[in-house]
Every structure is written in structure tokens, then in C-alpha cells.
Amino acid sequence: MVDLLSPILIKAYISLILLGVMAIGGALAFMRGVAYLPAEASHAALGGVSVAVLLSYITSIYVDPLIWAVIFSALSSLLVAYAGRHGGPERLNAALAGALAVSLAIYAAVRAVVPAELRAIMDTYLISDILLISTQDLIELAIIVIIGLFFLNLFYNEFIYVCFDPEGAEALGLNIKLYDYLLFSLIGLAGGIAAKTIGSLLVFALILAPAATAREIAGSIKSYLVLTFILTTLLGYIGLFISVLINWPPSGSIALITSFIYIMVITIKTLRKE
Amino acid sequence: MNAVEFKNVTVEFDGNIALDNVSFEIKDKEFIAIMGPNGAGKTTLLKTILGLVYPFKGEVKVYGYNPIEHASKIRKMIGYVPQREYISRDIPVKVKDVVLMGMLIHKNIPRFARKVDIETAIEALKIVGMDWAWDKPFNALSGGQQQRVLIARSIATNPKLLILDEPLTGVDVATQTVIAEFLGHLKTKDITIIFVTHDVNPISHLSDKIMILNRKVIAYGKPNNVLKPEILSKVYGDSIKVFECYPCPIIVTGDTHG
Numbered sequence: 001m002v003d004l005l006s007p008i009l010i011k012a013y014i015s016l017i018l019l020g021v022m023a024i025g026g027a028l029a030f031m032r033g034v035a036y037l038p039a040e041a042s043h044a045a046l047g048g049v050s051v052a053v054l055l056s057y058i059t060s061i062y063v064d065p066l067i068w069a070v071i072f073s074a075l076s077s078l079l080v081a082y083a084g085r086h087g088g089p090e091r092l093n094a095a096l097a098g099a100l101a102v103s104l105a106i107y108a109a110v111r112a113v114v115p116a117e118l119r120a121i122m123d124t125y126l127i128s129d130i131l132l133i134s135t136q137d138l139i140e141l142a143i144i145v146i147i148g149l150f151f152l153n154l155f156y157n158e159f160i161y162v163c164f165d166p167e168g169a170e171a172l173g174l175n176i177k178l179y180d181y182l183l184f185s186l187i188g189l190a191g192g193i194a195a196k197t198i199g200s201l202l203v204f205a206l207i208l209a210p211a212a213t214a215r216e217i218a219g220s221i222k223s224y225l226v227l228t229f230i231l232t233t234l235l236g237y238i239g240l241f242i243s244v245l246i247n248w249p250p251s252g253s254i255a256l257i258t259s260f261i262y263i264m265v266i267t268i269k270t271l272r273k274e
Numbered sequence: 275m276n277a278v279e280f281k282n283v284t285v286e287f288d289g290n291i292a293l294d295n296v297s298f299e300i301k302d303k304e305f306i307a308i309m310g311p312n313g314a315g316k317t318t319l320l321k322t323i324l325g326l327v328y329p330f331k332g333e334v335k336v337y338g339y340n341p342i343e344h345a346s347k348i349r350k351m352i353g354y355v356p357q358r359e360y361i362s363r364d365i366p367v368k369v370k371d372v373v374l375m376g377m378l379i380h381k382n383i384p385r386f387a388r389k390v391d392i393e394t395a396i397e398a399l400k401i402v403g404m405d406w407a408w409d410k411p412f413n414a415l416s417g418g419q420q421q422r423v424l425i426a427r428s429i430a431t432n433p434k435l436l437i438l439d440e441p442l443t444g445v446d447v448a449t450q451t452v453i454a455e456f457l458g459h460l461k462t463k464d465i466t467i468i469f470v471t472h473d474v475n476p477i478s479h480l481s482d483k484i485m486i487l488n489r490k491v492i493a494y495g496k497p498n499n500v501l502k503p504e505i506l507s508k509v510y511g512d513s514i515k516v517f518e519c520y521p522c523p524i525i526v527t528g529d530t531h532g
Contacts, residue, residue, distance in 0.1 A: 157384070160371070168354060168424075171349070172431075221368075
């Protein structure tokens, strides 16, 4: 009999709530027209983790991989935003690819030189397991999510204006450059957190699939964001329970369930239109 | 008083001249139509008025203020309707969100809408005949209806100067007439209106002056003095057709946005 209130599962429940909040970053990425950014940011997290692991290996002092992961995620998103602002969609896409390539190169290079126990830490950011989240990880995740939520609440209207009508917003006096950079940073943070909780390979499944599903259903911005949170958390719980019941890796079952629901919603909508 | 004043203004982008030694004045409460072919510098001219573009040389004044040095002051006086093609269609925004946006942008963070803001937004929607759509998704509206909502957003801020960048593009003839009608109504409310368009016919009768722009000011004056084949052919070539009608000539340029 599975103890649904075991400390490991309780930490996983809390992680999924935090991830649900950050999945709003996925919805913002869709609205800003940079749907691939969370995935890129989560891969950039691999670069950050690699640097942290390498520093730990060289100095023999513990360097927190999660902090480096989110720093790399946010910085790579800022780089992409800068490229987009100075060269349009072509440069933005080139910067996305470039940041991804550099991060993976760092990951591959560091992985080749560090011992097996450090490689194992690096690999948890590639395909993670939400059941292995430590209390310290959880506290750090909560702090990052609270910071993200604070900025989202404070600049909610600004982010919507920047996404909806940047030209009109700038003409009316909004500093769209500032808010665009902030928005990209938040989306980057979402990608970094997703790398820790589910792994960068599955970010599409947990950050983008629920946001894409919510996009098909929601009739207003607020319902879109709330629905993204609910779907991410709820589908995360369902996937987690399935994994516990049949002894599967949680990341895989969560990814399968979110992808299945997205495909189902799209199919139903298409059939209804026909 | 002049609402807008350009003195020998030149604007360059990467060495390419977008506006070349442009001079004109727009008096307060005038209705000005600006037309010209693609790449004529129409949007650049509007952005220069808004203080978003730095002139390479020359002097720009909006209600006596330099629009770059006094950007926050002049932007509170201006209502701006951008080209609809720049509006994102990826956001499930409602009509009320769009109209309130114009007012909230001038408030301090966190920019909450008060009851009076909501009433003003509904009034603005009534002017453009779209108050029924208050709670509707913006993306569910037709192109012409969306355009009317964007105009409502700009007039909700009670501007002294209303700038519209190609609001008739992609809009059917019936809606063009509706837009022209309520712009005529706004003209009576003492608002200065600058209207950039490829098709001047729906609004030429409202215009105090028409400017023909092709990087330089080719002509600027009363519609009957500007809408002449010998002037228009300088910009549009000999294919231009001008039909004498009352109160203003009708022109066929074959020019479309693209």
C-alpha cells in the first residue's frame, strides 16, 4: 500500500504546485510569440549546472547547481531577448539556437571530465525525478517562484501590453524594452525550474503542453493563466499517482498524460469545427 | 496654435533617408489625411511626432513641446491607433481589456481600473458603435470591428491629438463608411486628427488638408487643391485616375498596403 502522505510525495505535491505557477511562464511565452523559449532556457540550465559541478570539482567547495541553473536560464533568455530586439525574429531564432548549442556544449564537455557522482547530478537536470527533490531544493524553488510571482503580479498589465500591442504601448509611453527583458527573464526562470523538477528533455510536456491546452480552452487572459496553473498541477498529480501505482518514472508518466490531454483537446476542437 | 510643427526634418535609418527635409504645420483641431505609396515615410512621420524616432536634423514640435525631450507630457495628449497587422492574435484578450489598456497605461503601477475608467471605456465603445462587444473576445471580431475597438481605446484617453495609422486597411467598404462617420463626429469634438491612409476617398470630405508624402512633402493643402492628376502622378505615375465629384474628387491609385 502506497503512503500518499509520505514526506517524499508531499515534497512532490508542493513541487508540482510551484511548477504550476511557473508554467504560467509557458503561457506568457505563447503570448509573446516565443513558445520555444522555456525549452531553450531549460537546456541553458544544463550549462549552468555543468559550470556549478565543474566549480565544485575544481575547488572541492559545494556550489549549488540549482542557483546556477536558473541564472543561466534567465541570462540566456535575456540574450535571446536582446538579439530579438536588435535583429528581429531571425536573430531571435538564431540566438535561441546559439544559446542552446553553447549550453549543451558546456554540458558535454564538463560531463566528460567530472567523476560519475557529479555526472549523476548533471544528468538529473536532463531527465529529472520529482520524487528526488530535496527539502533544500524545495525551499530554493519556492523562493524563485515567489520572486517570479511577485514580478508577474506587479507588471501583469505591462506584460500583456508588450505581448498584445508593443507598438501602441511604446507610442503611449510604456518602456517596452524594460518590460520585454523582464518578461523574457521570467520565462527563462520557468524553464530553469522545469529543468530541476522534470528535466530539460521533458519541458515541452510540463511547461508547454498544459499552456497549449489552456490556450485552446480559455476565453480570457486571466482564465488562460489560471487554467495553465490548474492543468499543470492537476495533470502533474495524475501523472505522479500513475507512476507511483505502476512503478514508472514520474517524469515519463506526467509527460505522457499532459501530451495525451493536449492531443485530445486539439482533436475534439478539430472534430467540432468539422 | 499649432498641434504639430515640422521644420526641415530629415530622418535616416542606417544611412537611408526616410524623410527628407520635411516641413509642415498642423493647426489645432484640424483633420489631416496623409497619403503616399508604400515606403513613403508615412509611419516614420507618425513615429517622429510620437517621439519614437530621432530626427537626423530639423525641429519637431507637438503642442509646442519637443516630443523626445517631453515624451511623457506629449504622449498623454496623444491617442494612437497602430496598424492592425502589428497587433498579436495569440492572446485571448477581451474587448474591455483592449479599451481599458489605453487608460491604464497612463496610471501608476499596478494600474487598476476604477469605476470611472470602466464607464469612460464603455462610452468610447459607444462612439464607435461597439459597446455591445464589451465582454467579447477581441480575436472573435471581424477586422473592421477590431479596428473600431482600437480606435475606441485611443479616444478613451480623451486625447487632444488622435493619430491613426492606416485604419482602413483590410476593412470592408461598409465599415470604412462607419469609421468615417464617427471620425466626422470626433472632428466636432475639437480633436486634432492625423489619418494615414492609402485610400483617401472615404475621408477626403472630412479632411481640412491632405498631405501627399513620398519621403518629401509633394503637396499639402485643401483636398481640391491637392487631389489633382498633375500632383498625384508625381507619386503614383500616370495610371492615377481622378474623378471630379462633389465635395471632393475621387481618386483611383491602384495602390494597396503591402
